[in-house]
Each structure stands twice: as C-alpha cells, then as structure tokens.
Amino acid sequence: MAGIVTELGRLLKHSAIYGFSNVLGKAIGFLLIPLYTHYIPPADYGTLELLDLSVNVIVMFVGVGIVSAIARFYHNCESEEERKRVVSTALAAIIALVFVVVLLLCGFCADLIADLVLGDVSLERYVQISLGTFAFNAILEIPLTYLRIQERSIAYSAIALGRLIVSLSLNIYFIVFLNLGILGILYSGLIVSILFTVILAGWCVKDVGLHFEGKLAWAMILFGAPLILNSVGMFIIHFGDRFLLKATASLATVGVYSLGYKIGMGLITYIIGQPFLLIWSVRCYGLVKEEGGLEKYGQVFSIYTLLLLHLWLALTAFSNEMIYYMAPVEYREACLLLPLIALGYVFRSVTDFFRCSFLITYKTILAGGITVAVTVYCIANYLILIPKYGAVGAAVATLSTFIFMVVVNGYYALKIMPVDYRITRFLLLLGLFVPTGIGCFLLIGEQPTFTIIALKTCIVLLSYLISFWFIFNRFERQYAVSIIKKIKWL
Numbered sequence: 001m002a003g004i005v006t007e008l009g010r011l012l013k014h015s016a017i018y019g020f021s022n023v024l025g026k027a028i029g030f031l032l033i034p035l036y037t038h039y040i041p042p043a044d045y046g047t048l049e050l051l052d053l054s055v056n057v058i059v060m061f062v063g064v065g066i067v068s069a070i071a072r073f074y075h076n077c078e079s080e081e082e083r084k085r086v087v088s089t090a091l092a093a094i095i096a097l098v099f100v101v102v103l104l105l106c107g108f109c110a111d112l113i114a115d116l117v118l119g120d121v122s123l124e125r126y127v128q129i130s131l132g133t134f135a136f137n138a139i140l141e142i143p144l145t146y147l148r149i150q151e152r153s154i155a156y157s158a159i160a161l162g163r164l165i166v167s168l169s170l171n172i173y174f175i176v177f178l179n180l181g182i183l184g185i186l187y188s189g190l191i192v193s194i195l196f197t198v199i200l201a202g203w204c205v206k207d208v209g210l211h212f213e214g215k216l217a218w219a220m221i222l223f224g225a226p227l228i229l230n231s232v233g234m235f236i237i238h239f240g241d242r243f244l245l246k247a248t249a250s251l252a253t254v255g256v257y258s259l260g261y262k263i264g265m266g267l268i269t270y271i272i273g274q275p276f277l278l279i280w281s282v283r284c285y286g287l288v289k290e291e292g293g294l295e296k297y298g299q300v301f302s303i304y305t306l307l308l309l310h311l312w313l314a315l316t317a318f319s320n321e322m323i324y325y326m327a328p329v330e331y332r333e334a335c336l337l338l339p340l341i342a343l344g345y346v347f348r349s350v351t352d353f354f355r356c357s358f359l360i361t362y363k364t365i366l367a368g369g370i371t372v373a374v375t376v377y378c379i380a381n382y383l384i385l386i387p388k389y390g391a392v393g394a395a396v397a398t399l400s401t402f403i404f405m406v407v408v409n410g411y412y413a414l415k416i417m418p419v420d421y422r423i424t425r426f427l428l429l430l431g432l433f434v435p436t437g438i439g440c441f442l443l444i445g446e447q448p449t450f451t452i453i454a455l456k457t458c459i460v461l462l463s464y465l466i467s468f469w470f471i472f473n474r475f476e477r478q479y480a481v482s483i484i485k486k487i488k489w490l
Contacts, residue, residue: 007287007296008303011279014153019275021157025164039175047123047182051130054113056235058105058134065224065364066090066097067141072359073220074149075285084208086216091142091204093217102135129186136193143204149282156278159196167192229368230355233375237401240382241394248387252330257391259327260337261398265345267315272307273349280304284356288417298420301353305426308346310464313433315342317440317456321448333391339441340395343434347402350426354406354413361416370412374405428471436463 070090077083105113110127114120147156167188174184245254280300287293287300315322316339323335358367378401385393414421440456 008300010151011276011283011300014151014279015272015275017153017157017275018278019271021160022270022275025161039179039181047126048185051126051186053239054127055130055134058101058131065227066094066220067145067224068227068359069220069224070142070145071149071282071285072223072362073216075289085211085213086220087142087146087204087208088211089213089216090220091139091201091208092210092212093220094142095139098135098138102131106131126182126186129190133186133189133193136190136197139201140193140197143200145282146204146208148278151279151283153279159200163192163196166195223362223364226364226368230371233371236375237378237398240379241386241398244382244386245391245394249390253391256331256333257337257394259323259331260334260391260395261341263322263326263334264315264338264341268308268311268342268345268349272304272311273345273352276304277349277352280353281356281359285360288360294417294419297417298422301419302422302425304353305350306429306467308349309429309433310467312339312342312346313437313440313460313463315339316437317460318453319441320444321453324448337391337395339437340392340399344395344399344402347399347406351402351406351409354409357413357417357419363412363416366412366416367409370405370408374401374408377401377404425471429467432463432467432471436460 067090070086073086074083077086106128110131111121111124113127114123144156144159147159170188170191171185174180174188178184180187242254242258245257284297287296290296319335319338323332323338327334355367358364378397381397381400382394385397387393389396410421410423413419436459440459443452443456
C-alpha cells in the first residue's frame with residue numbers, strides 16, 4: 001500500500017501545482033476582459049479569433065508529434081547521456097522544421113492566408129506576426145516538456161504565470177498607452193514568445209548539450225506523425241458544432257451554447273483533466289517499468305475517474321445557480337447544456353488516460369485510426385442532431401461522441417496493456433452520480449434560494465460519502481486518507 005500512496009501523493013502534488021497556475025491564469029485573463037472590450041472593437045476580436053484558428057491548423061501539421069515523442073523516447077533510454085541526446089535532437093529538429101515552414105509561409109503565402117482567412121490582403125503583416133509567434137512557441141514546448149519530464153512543476157507553473165504577466169503588461173502598454181489595438185496584442189505575443197524561448201532554449205542547450213542524430217529524429221517523427229490525426233480530429237469535434245449551429249440556428253444560439261460549453265469544458269479540463277495529464281503524460285512511461293507498475297497504473301485510473309465524477313456531480317447539481325448568477329436571463333438555457341458538455345469532457349479526460357497506453361506501446365497509428373473513426377461518428381451526429389434540436393442537439397452530439405470515443409479507446413487499451421482499470425467501479429460511480437446529478441438539477445425555482453442550495457449540498461455530500469464508503473474497500477479508504485497526509489509541498 002505504501003507504494004501506491006507515495007505514487008498518488010506525487011501525482012496529486014504536481015497536479016495541484018499545475019492546476020493552481022491554470023486557475024490563476026484564467027482568473028487574471030478573465031478580469032482583464034473589460035479592458036480589452038473597451039479598447040478593441042468586436043471586428044478586431046473576430047480577426048484575432050480567425051488568426052488563432054488558422055495558426056492552430058498549421059500547428060497541427062508542423063510539429064509532427066515531436067513533443068509527444070520526447071517523453072516516450074526519453075524513458076526508453078538507459079543512460080543520462082542518451083536522454084540528453086533525445087531532448088537535444090528534438091530541439092534541433094523542431095527548430096529546423098518550424099523555421100523552414102514559417103519562412104516559406106511568410107515569404108510566399110502570407111498574403112494568400114490574409115485574403116482567404118481575413119478577407120483583406122493588406123492584413124498580411126498580421127499573418128506574418130502570428131506565424132512568427134507560433135514558431136517560437138513551438139520551440140518553447142521542448143524545454144517546457146523537459147521540465148515536466150523532470151517533474152519540476154513549480155518551475156513550469158512559474159514560467160507559465162510569468163509569461164501571462166509579461167504578456168498582459170505588454171498588452172496594457174500597447175493597447176492603452178500606445179493605442180495600437182489588435183496590433184498591440186500581436187506584438188505582445190511575439191515579444192513574449194521570443195523572450196521566453198531564447199531564455200529557456202538557452203537553458204535547455206546548456207543542460208543537455210548540442211547533439212543531433214538524424215536516425216533518432218526520424219524515429220521520433222514516425223512515432224509522432226500519426227498523432228496529427230488526433231489533433232485534426234479533436235479540432236473538428238471541438239469547433240464543428242459551432243460552425244453548424246451558426247449555419248442552422250442564430251448567433252444568439254451559438255452564444256448560449258458557447259457559454260455552457262466554456263463552463264462545462266473549462267472546469268473539468270482546467271481543474272482536473274489538464275493539470276493531471278501534464279504530469280501523467282510524462283510519468284506513465286517510468287511507472288509501467290517499475291515493479292508492480294501496472295497495478296499502480298490501474299489504481300491511479302480509479303482515483304482519477306473518482307475525482308472527475310465528483311467534480312461533475314457538483315457542477316451539475318449547481319449548474320442552475322451558476323448560470324443564474326453569472327449571466328442574464330437570455331443565457332438561461334446554458335444551464336441545461338452545461339451538465340451534458342461537462343459529462344462529455346469527463347469521458348474525454350478518461351479517453352486521454354486510455355490513450356497513454358497507445359504511446360507507451362508505440363501504437364500511435366492505432367490511436368490516429370481510432371480518432372478518424374470517432375471524427376466520422378461525430379460529424380454524423382452533428383448533421384443529424386444540430387439542425388433539428390439546435391444547441392441541445394449539439395450538446396447531446398458532443399456527449400455521444402465522447403462516450404463512443406472512450407468505449408473504443410478503452411477497448412483497445414485493455415487489449416494492448418494488461419491493466420485492471422476497475423471498469424465496474426467506474427460504472428457504479430456513474431450509476432450513483434448521474435441520477436443524483438439529474439435529481440439535483442431538477443430542484444429549481446424561479447430563483448436560487450438558501451433552502452434549495454442547502455438541500456442540494458446535503459444530497460451531493462451524501463453521495464460523496466456513499467461512494468467513498470460502499471464502492472471503495474477498507475484498504476483503499478485507508479490509503480485515500482494516507483495520500484492526503486503524504487502530500488508534502490515543495
């Protein structure tokens with residue numbers, strides 16, 4: 001029991017650090033929204049959104065999965081010298097790759113991209129700045145991944161917050177004092193990316209040295225290339241519903257749906273999903289090589305899904321109250337969408353856990369193929385449900401897609417790695433929490449009252465106690481308490 005307690009304490013500690021920086025970063029950005037909306041007109045916001053969207057599409061293809069390959073190849077090495085060669089080779093490969101592509105795009109395609117995406121050839125400069133920012137950020141991912149592999153979560157989070165603070169300071173200076181508008185935001189992003197990339201890439205080179213092995217670089221590219229399909233598929237799944245809603249409904253419907261989506265996805269992803277995966281995606285390779293590693297692997301899954309479902313229950317139970325206090329009456333329908341989207345992202349987060357087994361066993365082609373099948377399923381759901389049911393249809397389609405995704409990925413994960421994921425326990429938790437969440441959701445009035453909120457709180461806490469006492473055995477309850485005591489903050 002001591003082994004798994006130590007492991008879970010380790011994961012929870014790093015996840016909490018990553019999660020704190022995530023939440024703090026989002027909070028700071030949220031507080032500055034009134035400043036941006038005061039100085040930047042809606043049309044410029046639309047331009048920024050389209051630029052980000054276009055650059056994200058380019059990012060999917062240019063990185064060819066090298067960042068995802070680093071942790072896999074790093075943990076496959078026997079000596080420290082070999083590990084340093086992996087990081088150094090990845091850094092050299094990504095520098096060569098992104099700058100060749102970006103120089104070609106800036107020199108020959110910037111005007112075409114500006115015309116196609118923004119509808120104005122004169123905005124070529126905006127495209128060039130965005131591409132330059134992307135180039136440096138792509139390089140920056142290598143030293144940041146190296147920090148995660150070393151489990152230096154405090155340094156990683158401090159850098160993330162440092163980038164945010166510098167970026168926001170420059171935004172305020174360029175927008176408020178120099179009145180540069182959208183150009184100020186673009187300049188700010190470029191300056192921050194150059195500054196932090198130069199500093200961290202320099203540190204990385206000093207630590208791992210200058211090495212490049214063509215054979216190793218090619219192996220990493222072959223490993224990561226199929227993961228491009230994952231990125232493209234998730235892009236379609238994430239944004240496809242918005243485009244179809246815009247075409248078949250109204251912009252107001254898109255706005256309501258976006259609010260429910262951002263809250264449901266954001267809280268599940270940024271509080272638990274992303275912080276955990278930042279440490280798990282680099283830790284899982286080393287864990288499976290340890291004695292009893294596969295047993296610990298399954299126990300980690302059990303705790304992870306427990307936390308996800310507990311958060312989902314709280315969000316669902318109080319979704320009416322959240323929307324009531326956060327938005328005007330026009331957005332009230334979002335409270336119906338939030339639980340569906342949030343549950344979808346619980347399954348999405350579980351899928352990300354299953355996908356680690358594909359990376360551990362070098363089955364990235366299988367991972368890419370599954371994503372293609374899921375994307376086709378998703379598009380069919382969108383085309384059937386959204387035109388007929390609008391925003392609710394989009395939310396149901398999203399949930400259905402992620403359920404299909406977790407089932408398929410879980411099936412193959414079980415086939416390629418002999419891990420006891422305790423699927424029955426996960427299903428029991430769903431059987432307990434989903435009816436409870438629906439029941440709490442239906443406890444609504446014209447406006448939130450203390451009595452209703454107190455009743456919901458009691459029901460949620462009772463469900464937590466039932467899950468803890470009856471679904472987990474005595475030894476697991478003991479080490480759950482031990483984990484909390486075990487965490488030692490750096």
